[in-house]
Amino acid sequence: MLQISQISVWLSSLVLRLSNLKFFLLTGNEQLGSKIQSTSAPVEEHQEPPKSCIYRPLLRPQDNFIRLLSLHAGKPGEPLSAQLVVRRFRETRLPPSFEALSYVWGDAVTSHFMFINEVRIPIQRNLFEALQHIRSENRSRTLWVDAICINQDDDAERSQQVSIMGDIYTKADHVISWLGPATPKSALGMDVLKFLFGELDITSQALWVNRAEGFKSLLRQPEQRSHMIRDALNDILSREYFRRIWIVQENALASSMTLQVGFLKLSWTKGIMTQRAICRIKFAVISPSWEAAGLGDIDFRPLLEILEQNMMVTRRAMGKSCTNITILDQAFDLRYRKATDRRDMLFALRSMIPEDMREDLVVDYTKSVEEVYDGFFREIEKAYVREMESVEELERERVEFVKSERQSTGYRGGW
Numbered sequence: 001m002l003q004i005s006q007i008s009v010w011l012s013s014l015v016l017r018l019s020n021l022k023f024f025l026l027t028g029n030e031q032l033g034s035k036i037q038s039t040s041a042p043v044e045e046h047q048e049p050p051k052s053c054i055y056r057p058l059l060r061p062q063d064n065f066i067r068l069l070s071l072h073a074g075k076p077g078e079p080l081s082a083q084l085v086v087r088r089f090r091e092t093r094l095p096p097s098f099e100a101l102s103y104v105w106g107d108a109v110t111s112h113f114m115f116i117n118e119v120r121i122p123i124q125r126n127l128f129e130a131l132q133h134i135r136s137e138n139r140s141r142t143l144w145v146d147a148i149c150i151n152q153d154d155d156a157e158r159s160q161q162v163s164i165m166g167d168i169y170t171k172a173d174h175v176i177s178w179l180g181p182a183t184p185k186s187a188l189g190m191d192v193l194k195f196l197f198g199e200l201d202i203t204s205q206a207l208w209v210n211r212a213e214g215f216k217s218l219l220r221q222p223e224q225r226s227h228m229i230r231d232a233l234n235d236i237l238s239r240e241y242f243r244r245i246w247i248v249q250e251n252a253l254a255s256s257m258t259l260q261v262g263f264l265k266l267s268w269t270k271g272i273m274t275q276r277a278i279c280r281i282k283f284a285v286i287s288p289s290w291e292a293a294g295l296g297d298i299d300f301r302p303l304l305e306i307l308e309q310n311m312m313v314t315r316r317a318m319g320k321s322c323t324n325i326t327i328l329d330q331a332f333d334l335r336y337r338k339a340t341d342r343r344d345m346l347f348a349l350r351s352m353i354p355e356d357m358r359e360d361l362v363v364d365y366t367k368s369v370e371e372v373y374d375g376f377f378r379e380i381e382k383a384y385v386r387e388m389e390s391v392e393e394l395e396r397e398r399v400e401f402v403k404s405e406r407q408s409t410g411y412r413g414g415w
Contacts, residue, residue, distance in 0.1 A: 054084055054116050055151040064089040064164060067149040068098050069116075071131060071141045080114035080131050084148070089164070089171075098142045100172035102250040103130050104180075104241050105147065116148065123147070130178040133263055144168055166253055175254035179241045182262025189232035190264045196284060197268055197277045226293040233298050236261060242302035252309035270314050278307050282332040283380065288373060327353045328380050341365075343372045353379075 058065045070083040087096040103126060110122035114131065127147055135141065150161045169175060241247060251257055256269040268274060281300055284290050330349055339345050347363045362375070 054119055054121060055154075056086070057154075058086065058157060058160075064167075066096075066144065066161070066164075066168065068096060069143045069145050069148050071135055071143055073136050073138055073140055075137055076132065080128070080135070081118075082114065082116050084116050089168070096142070097173055098144050099174045099176055100144045100169050100250065100254075101130060101134070101146075101176050101178060102169075102247055103127065103178040104244055104247075106240075126178075126180065129181055130176075133181075133260065134176055134178070144172065166249060169250050169253040170255075172254065173256075175250060175257050177241070177247070177251060177257060177259050179236065179239050179259065179261045182264055183235055185228075185232045185235040186261045186264055187232075188228060189234075189236040190259075190261060190266055192229055192233055193236065193259075193266055196280045197266060197273070198280075226295060229293070230295050230298060233295075237299060237303060242306075248306060248309055251306040252313050254310065257310075270310050274307050274310050274314075278304060278311065279328060281307075282328050286328075286331050286335050288369075331376075331380070342369050343367075346372055346376045 055067075058067070065086055066089045068085055068087055070085060072081045072083070074080065089096070106124060106126035108124065110124055112125055112128035113120050113122055114128065115121070124147070127145070131145075134143075146161075146165070151157050254270065256267070258265050258267040260266075268277060281304060285296075285298075285300060290296065327349070330352060331346075334345075334349070337345070337348075339348070343365065350363060364372075367375075
């Protein structure tokens with residue numbers, strides 16, 4: 001009987017333990033669920049490691065080491081992840097290949113995150129959006145990004161790295177200019193810019209002339225009325241990006257560039273393509289068609305400053321003059337001046353241009369405004385052809401210069 005009693009007590013104890021275990025499992029699951037939910041809590045409640053933990057001191061500043069960010073492939077919306085590596089910047093035989101990001105830092109609040117060297121690091125919203133949009137879905141992309149590749153908490157390193165930023169943007173294979181997310185107006189704005197940057201032969205299809213079909217046909221389309229074009233271009237050109245001083249250097253020194261708004265892109269290279277874009281924009285802006293469409297108040301100056309600075313750097317590098325002013329430059333710079341007679345806007349320029357360029361710009365008030373402008377634009381066509389021939393010659397010299405430099409230094413990279 002004693003054994004049976006002991007067994008009964010043991011069974012009662014076992015039942016009690018099983019009940020306690022069931023209670024523990026139930027409450028434990030609830031606690032575990034609460035813990036899982038807590039990982040999705042707002043980022044402000046998450047205790048992040050200090051950003052400085054991803055940095056090791058650059059070896060010797062005089063050797064010009066830089067950090068590069070290898071942005072891992074990923075689909076839109078997936079977490080950003082990357083590897084931060086150190087590379088010798090001045091290496092001549094095997095220099096690092098990378099792209100440089102040009103962007104506005106924006107709001108200082110670090111409200112977004114990415115993983116760098118498997119560490120969760122806070123970053124600013126504009127940088128987060130830029131990396132989300134430029135990330136490739138199928139390959140890593142090697143970038144130089146100032147906010148990440150420079151330890152911003154180390155003043156000595158920051159000073160040294162900023163001092164070589166010009167070289168960094170010069171040596172980059174490509175510069176990505178991030179303007180920000182797209183709006184409903186952005187696509188049309190980028191399309192018009194692509195038209196102005198395009199490969200259309202403007203000497204055979206004078207898009208800037210009132211009677212021509214090139215640019216005028218764009219304005220005729222019902223769904224692309226002039227006010228829509230104006231709003232779309234202003235959506236691109238009035239962005240904060242174009243107001244920042246650093247972006248002038250970053251784009252002026254670039255060998256090739258991509259202007260990116262959301263997933264919309266406009267790409268070009270220095271030299272011929274840059275000069276063509278300058279001419280086409282100025283041609284369009286001073287045309288009667290442009291003004292008649294009510295587009296005269298669109299401010300292209302921030303974009304033109306970047307393009308012209310890039311051409312100036314190219315010319316200076318080849319020992320060419322940077323001060324040649326063309327008839328197109330004069331007409332563009334003086335376009336805001338007023339005259340009672342529209343023809344005087346051109347006649348007043350005649351004495352300021354070389355004599356060999358005055359053939360088609362004769363002061364003759366018996367001609368209509370359109371006839372006067374036709375003659376003027378014939379002169380501009382000639383000036384354009386001469387300018388492009390000059391740029392083509394400059395480009396040939398630049399290519400030969402690069403080849404000779406590579407042969408003399410044993411250089412085998414993509415710079």
